[in-house]
Amino acid sequence: MKKRNxxxxxxxxxxxxxxxxxxxxxxxxxxxxxxxxxxxxxxxxFTTSPRGGLSxxxxxxxxIVTTFYMIVVTLVFATPLGVGAAxxxxxxSSNIDNKAICKLVSIARFGIETLAGVxxxxxxxxxxxxxxSALNMGFSILSASLAGACLIxxxxxxxxxEALKSVPQGYREGSLALGANRWETTWKVVLPAALRGISxxxxxxxxxxxxxxxxxxxxxxxxxxxxxxxxxxGRTMALHxxxxxxxxxxxxxxxxxxxxxxxxxxxxxxxxxxxxxxxxTKQG
Amino acid sequence: MxxxxxxxxxxxxxxxxLFYGDFKALxxxxxxxxxxxxxxxxxxxxxxxxxxLRSFNRMNDLIPGVTxxxxxxxxxxxxxxxxxxxxxxxxxxxFQRPNPFPKSIFDNVAYGPRxxxxxxxxxxxxxxxxxxxxxxxxxxVKDDLHKSGMSLSGGQQQRLCIARAIAIExxxxxxxxxxxxLDPVATLKIEELMNVLKxxxxxxxxxxxxxxxxxxSDYTAFMLTDEKRAGNxxxxxxxxxxxxxxxxxxxxxxxxxxxx
Numbered sequence: 001m002k003k004r005n006x007x008x009x010x011x012x013x014x015x016x017x018x019x020x021x022x023x024x025x026x027x028x029x030x031x032x033x034x035x036x037x038x039x040x041x042x043x044x045x046f047t048t049s050p051r052g053g054l055s056x057x058x059x060x061x062x063x064i065v066t067t068f069y070m071i072v073v074t075l076v077f078a079t080p081l082g083v084g085a086a087x088x089x090x091x092x093s094s095n096i097d098n099k100a101i102c103k104l105v106s107i108a109r110f111g112i113e114t115l116a117g118v119x120x121x122x123x124x125x126x127x128x129x130x131x132x133s134a135l136n137m138g139f140s141i142l143s144a145s146l147a148g149a150c151l152i153x154x155x156x157x158x159x160x161x162e163a164l165k166s167v168p169q170g171y172r173e174g175s176l177a178l179g180a181n182r183w184e185t186t187w188k189v190v191l192p193a194a195l196r197g198i199s200x201x202x203x204x205x206x207x208x209x210x211x212x213x214x215x216x217x218x219x220x221x222x223x224x225x226x227x228x229x230x231x232x233x234g235r236t237m238a239l240h241x242x243x244x245x246x247x248x249x250x251x252x253x254x255x256x257x258x259x260x261x262x263x264x265x266x267x268x269x270x271x272x273x274x275x276x277x278x279x280x281t282k283q284g
Numbered sequence: 285m286x287x288x289x290x291x292x293x294x295x296x297x298x299x300x301x302l303f304y305g306d307f308k309a310l311x312x313x314x315x316x317x318x319x320x321x322x323x324x325x326x327x328x329x330x331x332x333x334x335x336x337l338r339s340f341n342r343m344n345d346l347i348p349g350v351t352x353x354x355x356x357x358x359x360x361x362x363x364x365x366x367x368x369x370x371x372x373x374x375x376x377x378x379f380q381r382p383n384p385f386p387k388s389i390f391d392n393v394a395y396g397p398r399x400x401x402x403x404x405x406x407x408x409x410x411x412x413x414x415x416x417x418x419x420x421x422x423x424x425v426k427d428d429l430h431k432s433g434m435s436l437s438g439g440q441q442q443r444l445c446i447a448r449a450i451a452i453e454x455x456x457x458x459x460x461x462x463x464x465x466l467d468p469v470a471t472l473k474i475e476e477l478m479n480v481l482k483x484x485x486x487x488x489x490x491x492x493x494x495x496x497x498x499x500x501s502d503y504t505a506f507m508l509t510d511e512k513r514a515g516n517x518x519x520x521x522x523x524x525x526x527x528x529x530x531x532x533x534x535x536x537x538x539x540x541x542x543x544x
Contacts, residue, residue, distance in 0.1 A: 173379060176372070177341060177376065
């Protein structure tokens with residue numbers, strides 16, 4: 001008995017250690033960025049735009065605006081398509097007897113899973129070839145949002161599917177038994193019940209847009225000016241970090257921008273956690 | 285037996301069979317559900333009694349690969365030819381697990397009427413009150429109509445589901461083991477309620493609990509699987525007769541607890 005307890009204690013000790021190391025590494029990265037970055041953050045840093053050039057002078061105002069536009073425009077494209085596809089896949093496709101359509105659906109599923117694993121620079125190249133060049137949209141928020149939408153649609157489809165699947169079958173049966181058709185059931189019962197899960201997926205995707213660089217590097221241009229329309233180019237905060245670090249001498253500014261970025265991501269994840277924990281307390 | 289024949293039939297099956305793909309789940313069922321009576325379906329697990337019940341409002345339509353033969357009638361009309369929305373308006377259903385929507389008590393009951401075109405808030409309020417009263421839930425929830433239906437106890441939730449079903453004035457209420465997830469006190473309440481409801485509605489209930497069938501039903505149908513595992517109707521008769529002098533020896537074996 002003593003021997004087995006010792007084995008257990010050793011195992012738990014090892015797991016504790018690996019867990020502790022993981023947390024330490026994360027704490028070190030975040031801590032390092034914060035220590036290096038926070039001193040450079042003043043009110044001016046948020047309200048002035050980068051001045052360009054080698055010095056890296058100026059703040060990050062225009063990159064905040066661009067990031068915000070990118071989130072909004074990308075989600076406007078991706079949310080209806082992603083949620084719609086997920087509704088079709090979970091609520092409709094399973095009830096179709098037609099063999100050809102079933103085959104198409106399984107191909108679509110495979111496609112979605114593959115897309116979710118494609119490196120973002122590939123979406124960037126695709127966006128560059130199609131939107132920037134072939135469709136003549138240039139380096140613009142529009143081109144970058146469309147490319148970004150391709151990147152996050154698989155994420156939205158998957159999380160929405162999970163949210164829809166977690167809605168108890170009894171809700172659907174209850175609604176159908178009252179004479180509702182499938183669409184009424186989906187719209188009035190299933191979607192409201194899945195709303196929190198779907199919002200989580202949308203927030204996760206917004207996080208993806210905030211942190212992505214490669215895809216926007218080849219579609220958004222990199223202008224440090226405040227965008228004035230969908231056809232303007234721009235740079236997101238993440239892209240700005242890259243430019244500052246690689247093309248200017250202002251490594252401290254890169255750190256400050258990174259600190260803001262990390263803080264933003266942490267806030268988004270905390271929001272997601274609040275939403276999901278409310279789901280589990282409500283259903284549990 | 286004479287009195288029995290004089291009774292009106294609300295629903296009826298004629299040589300009804302149901303298949304899941306190649307597998308025959310129901311074999312040639314002929315049964316009559318009399319108006320304003322409670323008909324109980326009993327039998328061991330897997331005998332097809334729930335499948336048969338779900339055929340009456342065509343819930344099996346939802347399962348891919350299901351095909352049927354024979355006919356089911358509601359008031360002499362073939363349910364397969366009816367618009368499924370109209371059919372489900374007339375044939376309501378209460379499920380094994382209470383399944384209120386994650387909406388307020390009011391919105392749960394008003395869900396059906398709203399679907400079928402009642403928009404006026406005060407009309408809805410009248411329907412909600414009447415339905416909750418009929419489901420014997422009004423007194424317990426009348427001050428909390430805005431509260432979530434999920435906040436109620438299991439027994440209350442099931443009565444809420446009954447109120448939700450009767451809010452669209454069906455003719456028939458199908459109950460698929462409505463008390464199997466409830467405690468004895470809540471079960472008793474549901475049974476009392478069924479006895480009141482049969483004045484206005486025709487009730488068909490599937491139950492695992494033979495005592496329950498004995499207590500609440502006017503007629504009992506006993507079902508059993510044959511050697512190919514297809515569900516067959518063995519015997520249908522007044523509950524008293526089925527429980528005391530069944531005509532089929534298999535019914536007697538089941539009733540007396542020799543199997544199942």
